[in-house]
Amino acid sequence: MALIVQKFGGSSVADRDRIFNVARIVADTYRAGNDVVVVVSAQGDTTDDLIGKAGEITHDPSQREMDMLLASGEQISIALLAMALGELGVKAISLTGWQAGFKTDRNYSKARIRRLQSERIENELAKNQVVVVAGFQGLNSHEDITTLGRGGSDTSAVAIAVALKADLCQIYTDVEGVYTADPRVVPGAKKLDLITFDEMLELASLGAQVLNNRSVELAKKFGVNLEVISSLNPVPGTIVKEVVDVEGMLIKGVAKDVNVAVFSILGVPDVPGMSFKVFSLLAQKKINVDIILQSVGRDGSKDLTFTVPLDDKSTTMKVLEENIARFGGNGIKVNDSVAKVSVVGAGMQSYSGVASTMFEALYEHNINIHMISTSEIKISVIIDKADADKAVNAIHDAFIN
Amino acid sequence: MALIVQKFGGSSVADRDRIFNVARIVADTYRAGNDVVVVVSAQGDTTDDLIGKAGEITHDPSQREMDMLLASGEQISIALLAMALGELGVKAISLTGWQAGFKTDRNYSKARIRRLQSERIENELAKNQVVVVAGFQGLNSHEDITTLGRGGSDTSAVAIAVALKADLCQIYTDVEGVYTADPRVVPGAKKLDLITFDEMLELASLGAQVLNNRSVELAKKFGVNLEVISSLNPVPGTIVKEVVDVEGMLIKGVAKDVNVAVFSILGVPDVPGMSFKVFSLLAQKKINVDIILQSVGRDGSKDLTFTVPLDDKSTTMKVLEENIARFGGNGIKVNDSVAKVSVVGAGMQSYSGVASTMFEALYEHNINIHMISTSEIKISVIIDKADADKAVNAIHDAFIN
Numbered sequence: 093m094a095l096i097v098q099k100f101g102g103s104s105v106a107d108r109d110r111i112f113n114v115a116r117i118v119a120d121t122y123r124a125g126n127d128v129v130v131v132v133s134a135q136g137d138t139t140d141d142l143i144g145k146a147g148e149i150t151h152d153p154s155q156r157e158m159d160m161l162l163a164s165g166e167q168i169s170i171a172l173l174a175m176a177l178g179e180l181g182v183k184a185i186s187l188t189g190w191q192a193g194f195k196t197d198r199n200y201s202k203a204r205i206r207r208l209q210s211e212r213i214e215n216e217l218a219k220n221q222v223v224v225v226a227g228f229q230g231l232n233s234h235e236d237i238t239t240l241g242r243g244g245s246d247t248s249a250v251a252i253a254v255a256l257k258a259d260l261c262q263i264y265t266d267v268e269g270v271y272t273a274d275p276r277v278v279p280g281a282k283k284l285d286l287i288t289f290d291e292m293l294e295l296a297s298l299g300a301q302v303l304n305n306r307s308v309e310l311a312k313k314f315g316v317n318l319e320v321i322s323s324l325n326p327v328p329g330t331i332v333k334e335v336v337d338v339e340g341m342l343i344k345g346v347a348k349d350v351n352v353a354v355f356s357i358l359g360v361p362d363v364p365g366m367s368f369k370v371f372s373l374l375a376q377k378k379i380n381v382d383i384i385l386q387s388v389g390r391d392g393s394k395d396l397t398f399t400v401p402l403d404d405k406s407t408t409m410k411v412l413e414e415n416i417a418r419f420g421g422n423g424i425k426v427n428d429s430v431a432k433v434s435v436v437g438a439g440m441q442s443y444s445g446v447a448s449t450m451f452e453a454l455y456e457h458n459i460n461i462h463m464i465s466t467s468e469i470k471i472s473v474i475i476d477k478a479d480a481d482k483a484v485n486a487i488h489d490a491f492i493n
Numbered sequence: 494m495a496l497i498v499q500k501f502g503g504s505s506v507a508d509r510d511r512i513f514n515v516a517r518i519v520a521d522t523y524r525a526g527n528d529v530v531v532v533v534s535a536q537g538d539t540t541d542d543l544i545g546k547a548g549e550i551t552h553d554p555s556q557r558e559m560d561m562l563l564a565s566g567e568q569i570s571i572a573l574l575a576m577a578l579g580e581l582g583v584k585a586i587s588l589t590g591w592q593a594g595f596k597t598d599r600n601y602s603k604a605r606i607r608r609l610q611s612e613r614i615e616n617e618l619a620k621n622q623v624v625v626v627a628g629f630q631g632l633n634s635h636e637d638i639t640t641l642g643r644g645g646s647d648t649s650a651v652a653i654a655v656a657l658k659a660d661l662c663q664i665y666t667d668v669e670g671v672y673t674a675d676p677r678v679v680p681g682a683k684k685l686d687l688i689t690f691d692e693m694l695e696l697a698s699l700g701a702q703v704l705n706n707r708s709v710e711l712a713k714k715f716g717v718n719l720e721v722i723s724s725l726n727p728v729p730g731t732i733v734k735e736v737v738d739v740e741g742m743l744i745k746g747v748a749k750d751v752n753v754a755v756f757s758i759l760g761v762p763d764v765p766g767m768s769f770k771v772f773s774l775l776a777q778k779k780i781n782v783d784i785i786l787q788s789v790g791r792d793g794s795k796d797l798t799f800t801v802p803l804d805d806k807s808t809t810m811k812v813l814e815e816n817i818a819r820f821g822g823n824g825i826k827v828n829d830s831v832a833k834v835s836v837v838g839a840g841m842q843s844y845s846g847v848a849s850t851m852f853e854a855l856y857e858h859n860i861n862i863h864m865i866s867t868s869e870i871k872i873s874v875i876i877d878k879a880d881a882d883k884a885v886n887a888i889h890d891a892f893i894n
Contacts, residue, residue, distance in 0.1 A: 108546075108549040108550060111550065112550075142569065145509075145569070145573060146572075146573065146576060148509040149509060149512065149513075149573055149576045149577050149580060150576050150577070150579065150580040153576045153579070154575065154576060154579055156586070157572045157575045157576050157579070157586075157587055158572070158576075160568060160571065160572040160575075160587050160589075161568070161569060161572035161573065161576075163568070164565040164566075164568040164569050164572075165565075167561060167562070167564070167565040167568065168543065168546070168562060168565050170561065171547075171558045171559070171561040171562035171565075172546060172547065172550055172562065174555065174558045174561075175547060175550045175551050175554045175555065175558050175559075175562075176550050176551070178551065178554070178555055178558070179550060179551040185557070186558055186561050188561075188638075191636060191637075212636070235592060235613070236592075237589075
């Protein structure tokens with residue numbers, strides 16, 4: 093008997109039929125003799141509907157009230173799934189985030205889990221029943237409801253797997269696993285059987301949108317066995333592990349991320365500490381700066397160019413405008429018609445040909461590169477957004493097909 | 494400066510415009526220098542929508558999961574109202590039932606409030622802000638969400654008024670107050686300025702559907718000043734107090750209740766203890782038996798006839814069928830084409846003419862009376878449902894117009 097955590101996203105519980113589909117998967121796992129904790133998101137469009145309701149009231153809602161509002165979404169889906177399990181003859185109980193013991197910090201709308209007090213989940217499991225937990229939500233030290241931000245339900249699932257020392261954490265999606273590229277963009281994309289945490293992290297953070305990267309980080313840190321698997325097609329998915337045999341395919345995937353904006357601060361003085369000033373301010377606002385490019389200093393000044401998530405564009409602009417005088421710069425430029433395209437693969441750095449193969453593929457398709465960033469297991473380029481799908485196909489063809 | 498509790502039902506917060514209408518009432522009260530706690534129900538059709546979702550899954554949902562599901566409704570409306578208050582420049586914070594400290598018993602779907610731990614509400618009030626509380630819901634000793642059943646938000650509001658020793662508890666509705674009869678049935682119905690708790694209790698329990706009777710009982714027990722007032726038309730409503738001057742109008746109102754079923758157990762042995770057996774069983778199922786009629790014993794047997802709420806018809810039938818052998822009866826009859834029509838007025842019993850005036854009015858309109866029940870402040874008759882509106886008008890004409 094194993095302890096398995098299964099996570100289902102919003103589209104998997106969007107309506108009655110899909111709820112029963114999920115309930116059958118859970119019931120089969122339970123009847124095979126396993127302890128099962130299920131984590132679910134809000135149904136299909138519920139979150140968007142709730143955001144729409146708030147938008148009718150105000151364009152600047154309190155984030156605390158926004159979290160109060162949005163957390164009702166999972167409360168609906170957990171109750172419905174518990175009922176569906178009951179209807180299939182499987183004893184089940186639903187728990188909200190706070191009932192399940194999720195304690196978070198105070199960052200409404202993108203709270204981080206501080207700890208999971210898992211006694212309640214364990215007590216309910218001990219009663220031989222499936223425990224259905226609301227993903228995406230928790231409680232801060234004020235006893236106020238918080239939400240974990242985008243992809244938060246993945247993190248909820250992994251956190252439960254960590255706390256309960258689960259044998260496996262299955263992340264159900266509407267694709268069959270992790271692919272070498274988005275199958276909607278690259279028809280010849282191949283499903284991977286295995287991938288390392290680091291590769292998965294790069295793919296997730298690069299916009300492959302299969303797994304939330306906080307959840308992968310957490311799984312890596314505590315050695316949780318993850319599986320990305322289809323809720324529609326019952327075939328084995330992709331296993332994410334610490335180390336996998338890299339024999340065979342070197343490049344694990346090509347990822348596209350259009351949630352990117354490129355900022356430039358022009359003409360800042362070429363003196364030490366300037367980057368620190370800028371990036372520490374952005375860090376205080378919890379804005380993740382990704383690729384940084386510093387122009388060669390000339391006439392005592394330089395340009396500082398960097399990428400941020402597109403979601404943080406307006407906050408970033410505000411911070412820069414308020415502080416441009418302190419930086420001594422003479423202008424701010426922003427470009428959001430860009431995309432980041434990346435190849436990912438462990439051990440890539442020991443193969444010298446990867447970068448040149450990638451750049452050649454882009455050159456052959458007449459795609460201009462604005463910025464380049466490399467790490468041990470990836471190479472990313474910033475290009476025009478209009479070229480992104482063409483670039484993904486070109487790179488995928490060069491490495492994988 | 495006073496402390497005022499204001500309660501708004503689901504239709505009062507049904508959409509954006511109505512939410513802002515409520516927010517303006519609250520903001521005016523707050524800006525007049527009062528401390529304000531607002532209690533709201535789920536928006537308009539939310540509860541029905543949620544019940545519909547559950548109905549698609551199962552016809553026999555766990556009541557615990559049903560309460561989990563339904564409680565999400567108020568969580569949505571409190572967040573939206575808090576946002577609307579913010580938009581009007583009034584600082585506000587929303588609290589769910591459990592955050593507000595409502596502790597209930599374990600009767601899912603019709604839980605009773607055990608106590609209200611009001612520290613959180615008081616602490617938030619002390620920060621000079623409006624506190625918006627989810628009505629209808631609480632937490633039991635298992636830390637599970639419960640709902641209070643029909644009209645529960647009224648009870649939530651009164652419980653807060655009791656705990657905080659509020660100066661006034663205003664129950665906002667879409668009528669202007671308590672009327673001598675339902676204005677939709679009796680065009681000449683008059684609004685009352687004042688009414689006693691006991692009269693209000695009879696009117697509420699008799700189907701006048703203005704105030705939930707548990708809330709009135711609670712208000713009476715702790716001497717809370719209640720006002721029934723319109724959320725659409727800003728005129729003074731009806732004040733409910735312990736004692737009012739009965740000078741002038743004796744009869745306070747005529748009420749109709751069609752949520753009634755009449756059961757008869759036929760041919761039960763005419764021996765002591767029979768009624769006790771029957772009614773203690775029904776009490777265990779929390780079914781409120783109202784009027785009881787026992788036929789005169791003949792040939793050692795008698796018929797036992799009584800009314801129950803129509804909602805409890807199938808439960809009652811099940812209890813009776815399972816136990817008819819124990820009672821020694823030889824048949825069960827049920828009639829749900831009935832209505833209870835009542836006149837209510839304090840001090841009524843000291844006026845001998847009330848009953849005869851009522852019966853004469855019914856006789857003149859050729860309305861047959863099946864059962865009669867009287868108390869200190871009311872006379873009720875069970876008649877055919879088809880005659881109910883005619884009867885209300887006839888009685889109202891006789892006493893009030």
